[in-house]
Amino acid sequence: MSWSSYSSLRNINSKTLVSLAAIAQIDAQSFSVLRNLTTLLLDYNFIKQILTGKEFEGLDQVEEIYMSNNQQTVNLKSTSFVNVPNLRVLTLGKSLKAEAVNLDPSPFSPLTNLTFLDLSNNNIANIREDMLKGLTNLKVLKLQHNNIARLWKSANLGGPVLFLKHTPRLVTLQMDSNGLDEIPAEALRGLGNLRNLNLSSNLFNRLKDTIFDDLDSLRVLNLQKNLITAVRPEVFKTPLANLSLLVMDKNPFDCTCETMLWFVTWLNETNMTHVLGFRDQYLCNTPLAYFNRSIMEFDPFLAKT
């Protein structure tokens, strides 16, 4: 266990608080003497309990809680964070049980100042539409390496779960490695501040028109390792318009005029966007004549004849 306190912990001898053994259980009011603590570091422990909220009693000044890498044995309740209303940063990566966030009301609902939330690597499959309700200041959301593909399927019972509609200020969204194969038409609506979007290592093939059209601040887009065959202007014209970095290699591109001409022309002409390795790592999968060749070798004039 480690402590970080900045200037506020000055009256307490921190040696009395540091334990070298990993923590398995936080008792009620464990930290209540640390009224001025602003940062609590609990990464890499073995915390195995339901956080009821009492554990954090007295920590009204805490702004950052780091609790990642705790063996996915932490469970939450709706009250888990009621005593830390000033929290700005909360990391729970690789710490939660898969069902921990699937609560009504959401455990995060008291955290209206939250700007950074890490829920990555938790095997989360169920998120409620209101999980982030009230978190209007959220800027960074890390959801990578979970299992939330079902939530964005049009066939989902009750329709797709549009859990990003409450977070209009998002700047960074990581949802890579989730088995996603659909982006609902409305899933990314209103995210006009989004600058970094990582959707790599999913199963996207055909993306719906205009899904990215509200993302006019986008600077970095990562769609590496999907099943994308076509890069059509109806989907990509807006998000590529002012990008500084595009990562889209390792997709099985179909090198025919219809699917590739627009993208290849854009790649050839862009002098604003970095596209790492686009000459040799963006490969055609079909048709056979272009198999395993660079998409830049695709010759629209030859292909037309």
Ligand SMILES: *[C@@H]1O[C@H](CO)[C@@H](O)[C@H](O)[C@H]1NC(C)=O
């Ligand atoms: C907390 O900070 C205040 C103001 O800086 C100080 O007066 C008080 O003694 C501190 N309390 C503790 C428990 O450190």
Ligand SMILES: *[C@@H]1O[C@H](CO)[C@@H](O)[C@H](O)[C@H]1NC(C)=O
């Ligand atoms: C493109 O991005 C730059 C840098 O963020 C910004 O200054 C500029 O206004 C943007 N242009 C458009 C057309 O959005």
Ligand SMILES: *[C@@H]1O[C@H](CO)[C@@H](O)[C@H](O)[C@H]1NC(C)=O
């Ligand atoms: C790329 O640009 C060069 C020079 O402007 C041009 O000769 C070439 O035909 C273009 N290739 C494609 C695929 O658009």
Ligand SMILES: *[C@@H]1O[C@H](CO)[C@@H](O)[C@H](O)[C@H]1NC(C)=O
């Ligand atoms: C694709 O081309 C690369 C280099 O040109 C070669 O090393 C690789 O074996 C080829 N892959 C397939 C599946 O043919």
